[in-house]
Amino acid sequence: MRLTASIRYAAALATAALACSIAPRTAHAQTTYVVPSLSDFSGPFSTVMPSIGGGREAVINWWNAEVGAKQGIKLQMKAYDTRFETAQTASLWPGILAEKPLVGFALGGPDTAALQQRLPNDKVVMFSASASNGFAWRPNQWILSLRPTFVHEFVGFIDWYQKTKAEGKRPIKVALVTSESSPSYVDVAKGVTAFAKANPKVVELVEVVFAEAQPADLTLQMRRVTNSGAEVILAPASIQQAIAIKRALQALNKKVPVAFAMHNAPGFIAKPMGGIGSMEGDYETQGGALATDDDTEVKRFYDMLATKYGLKAPWNGITIGGIAQALLLVRAVEAGAKKYGPDKLTGELIHKTLLETTFTSASLFGYSSDIKYDISAPFPVQNPKVNIGVVKDGKLMPAVLGYSVPKMDLW
Structure with missing residues (x-):
């Protein structure tokens, strides 16, 4: 009986010692x-x-x-x-x-x-x-x-578009719509303008439109841009501005493609635009993954x-x-x-x-x-590389993946 009690006592001591040795580690385990x-x-x-x-x-x-x-x-x-x-x-x-x-x-x-x-x-x-x-x-x-940078992402698109649509033989006419409401949006204008000045054989920047981040209407600006012969419109700014660009083009019945960033991509603004079918021929250009099917x-x-x-x-x-x-x-x-x-x-x-x-x-x-x-x-x-998607047959599809951006100096 005493032996049994001693064994139990020893076991209890061992258990207590084990608990003490484990407790600090457990407390510090996470x-x-x-x-x-x-x-x-x-x-x-x-x-x-x-x-x-x-x-x-x-x-x-x-x-x-x-x-x-x-x-x-x-x-x-x-x-x-x-x-x-x-x-x-x-x-x-x-x-x-x-x-x-x-x-x-x-x-x-x-x-x-x-x-x-x-x-x-x-x-x-x-x-x-x-x-x-x-x-x-x-x-x-x-x-x-x-x-x-956003500039890298859009310059990558410009370079690819010029080589693809103009076979690299002439500069493409591009318009940029942005805003002064954010440092990033202003930075895109500076960078794309600097690239256009340094690469006149690649791109002709027909206009940089500065508008409110949440514009009521951009029809007047889009009429001016389309009349100037813009072949593609860059839309790096807000979601509301991206939607206003598309609605203005619809009102004018103009089919000029728009290139969006990740944060205002076709898949995201499709719902307020009445479906991704309304984005047919538009692009997404960015350095991350594309939300394709x-x-x-x-x-x-x-x-x-x-x-x-x-x-x-x-x-x-x-x-x-x-x-x-x-x-x-x-x-x-x-x-x-x-x-x-x-x-x-x-x-x-x-x-x-x-x-x-x-x-x-x-x-x-x-x-x-x-x-x-x-x-x-x-x-x-x-x-740096960009992935470019295009809306085709009602779906966002890869146009090109891992496209190398032309070398750029700080603007």
Whole structure:
């Protein structure tokens, strides 16, 4: 009886000792990092924020469950409404910084303008959901994009269109419609204008139209543009402006094709336009994946997120942008944790990891080509490429994938 009691006592001591040895490890087994998610719930991109935010959140949920749990890391996303305004982002930043983030999500130009000078000192890496900008094309940047600049994306389209439609024999006539409401939109005008001046045998820029981001009507401007013989119209600005361009062309009964960016792509604005059939012959040009109906790895990953991780955002370029942005963020955290330890990460170590690591297209499930950063630019600057889609027979189809952008100097 005493032996049995002793055995039980010894067993109890052993159990207690084991519990004590395990308890601290369990307490430290999972490290939580706050991930600020700069968002627009009340500004010009509030209509697309559910798609961007839904893509971000679904990827974070997937990674926490299937990767982070094994590494001992949990990422906690926290949204902040910047209204897509530089001043609002700047005013919110001290409170965001108080959460001690290492890495986070940005939207686009206003966030870059507000934070690019601060982040190297604050030691926080931010990933932009949009393409990069000329005003951000400086060394040692901490707000990074998977895509080249908007100018690269549209210049890539111009070069391809001139070689395809004019067989490279004459310059094509191009009009650009943009806005002064955002630094990014102004930057596109500067960059495309600089390319046109340097390459008169490739493109003749017939007009740059500056209009409101949410214009009531653009019929007068589109009549002027079409009368000038524009063969294609570039629409890099807001969703509302893209819709106004199309409606004006319909009112004028003009069939001039329009080239859109990822954030106002045909698949996204098709619904307010009455169906994608109204976009026949229009284009999408951008450095990310295209939301085609093809059975691709990109679409399969989206379907998995929708089935298992609550993704409700529709299949379009906006959702793809949110997913791509989040994939690069979690892969950067993952790579940093393997190098330095899951509980030892800092923003500086994440930044170092980004400069030392090639993130393959396979690891990003095809949502981007291979990503390799260097200190010279906030985007993959070596041989930038664009994917160009065209609406044909009521569907978005690839026109060309991985088209190399002509070499460009900073404008």
